[in-house]
Amino acid sequence: MVNYYEVLEVHYEVSTDDLKRSFRTLIKKYHPDIHGQNKLWAESKTKTIIQAYKTLSDSTSRKHYDRQYRHLLHTNSKQKPRKRTETAASSEDAIQEHVRIIFTDLLNGNIHHATNNYEHLLKNYAGIDFCIYLNKRDYIDCKFLLAEAFEKLERYDTAINLYELILERGKSDTHRSHLLHEIKERMRNIYCRNLARNAPPEKALSYYEKVLRLNLYKNENAFIYKKIAECYLKLKEYEDALQHLTLALTLKPNLQGAQKLKTKLKQHISNFAI
Structure with missing residues (x-):
């Protein structure tokens, strides 16, 4: 299957x-x-x-x-040969010990060892869920440290997936709202600084749209709309660029860099007014 x-x-x-x-x-x-x-x-x-x-x-x-x-x-x-009934239990114990070792390595800053063990564990036990082997608080902390480790190793796609998982699991936990906000900021930074910055405009657009879905603060969204406008300008889709620049200025009228974009758009849109 x-x-x-x-x-x-x-x-x-x-x-x-x-x-x-x-x-x-x-x-x-x-x-x-x-x-x-x-x-x-x-x-x-x-x-x-x-x-x-x-x-x-x-x-x-x-x-x-x-x-x-x-x-x-x-x-x-x-269907596997049964050597003894304790096999399943011992396997569960081994997994739990493995998870604990990963968590301990992360807490001690041994990120290479932790990430290697993590990927090895996923390879051997497809679909394993750490929440079975850790309490909720440790589970969130472990996943956060894993995401942070992969981010440091420039494994951004894996880091993003882990951060998204934490957001989904922790969205009902009002006691850790500060952590969820920090995760959103980290995801924003990865998308904007590490992924979108050197990506072609078509790909950069998809990253910026993902940032908008994080529902950040108004000023941050204004910046993202401006970046989207810049992408559309590079793609010579001037009306779309104007639309997103207008959204950016609606959120933050004194947005830095907006005047430069206006000047460029005036060269391509005859009835430009903003």
Whole structure:
């Protein structure tokens, strides 16, 4: 049975919106027209991606798939030779110890050892959920430290996925709102400083749109709208650039750098007025 979560490169708790974004990214990445001699492979890959998305994007079929997949894992484990009944329990103990070692390494700043162990654990135990082996507070702290570690190692996609998971798990925890705000700021910085800055304008737009979905403060959103306007200007889509610059100035009339953008847009829009 194919692991559709792995096919779509998402966590099994992925939201519908993130599932759709990942699907669109992968469809573009594996489109047969851009793979030349590997066109047949790309077509097969694309079909699998489409099937995975169709299954997981529908809540009913996703629940059915999850039940089937859990049943398969359970059946496979029963078919293995039984040396002794303590095997399952000892395996659970080993996983818990492994999780604790990862958490301890993170607390002590041993990020290379921790991230290597983390990826090794995920490889051996697909779909493992740390919340089973840690209390809620330690779980959030462990995931946060993991995200921070991957960010330091410039593994930004992995860091973002972990930060998003914490936001989803912690959104009902009013006692840790300061942590959730810090995570949003870190995600904003990754998108703006590490990913969008050196990306082509088409890709940068997708990063800035993700920042807007974080629902940050008004001044921060004004800055993002200005950056989006700059992207559209580079793409020579002047009306879209004007629209987003207008949104930016609505939020912050004295926005730094806006005048320079106005001057450039006046050269391309005859009835320019802002």
